[in-house]
Amino acid sequence: MTYMNNLEEFTRLCASRFSCRSYTSDPVPEAVLQSILQCVRLAPSACNRQPWQFVIIDTPQMRSAILEAYPRQWLENVPLFIVACGVHSQAWHRPDGKDHTDVDVAIAVEHICLAAGAAGLGTCWICNFDRAVLARAINAPDDIEPIAIIPIGYPAMAEPEKTRKSISEITRCGKF
Numbered sequence: 817m818t819y820m821n822n823l824e825e826f827t828r829l830c831a832s833r834f835s836c837r838s839y840t841s842d843p844v845p846e847a848v849l850q851s852i853l854q855c856v857r858l859a860p861s862a863c864n865r866q867p868w869q870f871v872i873i874d875t876p877q878m879r880s881a882i883l884e885a886y887p888r889q890w891l892e893n894v895p896l897f898i899v900a901c902g903v904h905s906q907a908w909h910r911p912d913g914k915d916h917t918d919v920d921v922a923i924a925v926e927h928i929c930l931a932a933g934a935a936g937l938g939t940c941w942i943c944n945f946d947r948a949v950l951a952r953a954i955n956a957p958d959d960i961e962p963i964a965i966i967p968i969g970y971p972a973m974a975e976p977e978k979t980r981k982s983i984s985e986i987t988r989c990g991k992f
């Protein structure tokens with residue numbers, strides 16, 4: 817593994833990523849978007865099925881369509897959205913039937929958020945949207961499920977304090 821060998825920097829990246837709910841309207845440079853998409857395509861997935869599609873939304877008309885599915889004033893400035901979609905028919909299903917689409921797409925979405933954070937951009941996971949309205953806006957075929965909307969832009973807010981459980985609250989030695 818030829819990673820940058822800088823756990824400290826990665827820890828700082830994880831600590832500094834936050835749900836950004838205020839953005840400037842400054843555009844995201846195309847080269848930065850391409851680097852983010854490179855990080856997305858490198859995400860792991862169960863059996864390497866890569867059961868995903870990412871819809872890039874950067875026109876005023878499509879941005880308004882997205883906002884109909886999740887109307888929030890704090891999203892009005894956002895220059896770019898990615899709608900992360902799962903393709904259930906391509907996903908690995910465990911022998912007991914569990915569909916891994918959501919797991920795979922979640923990993924890819926967090927790659928987006930961390931890559932964007934590394935470029936000084938803000939993001940926010942959004943899942944509380946109107947699914948039917950969003951699916952219609954992006955013309956999603958029946959087997960493609962929009963799973964998350966990710967706004968991407970330069971933050972117009974300071975990093976808030978993080979509230980998290982402690983390591984001891986979320987880990988167990990060996991068993992429950």
Ligand SMILES: Cc1cc2nc3c(=O)[nH]c(=O)nc-3n(C[C@H](O)[C@H](O)[C@H](O)COP(=O)(O)O)c2cc1C
Nearest residue numbers: 833834835836837940941942943944945976978979
């Ligand atoms: C799967 C998922 C869905 C989320 N959906 C929304 C959402 O619809 N709207 C929103 O404002 N934040 C949403 N969030 C953001 C969370 O509220 C946020 O990550 C959490 O409170 C921790 O804060 P932080 O991201 O600033 O560290 C979502 C986060 C995740 C992981």
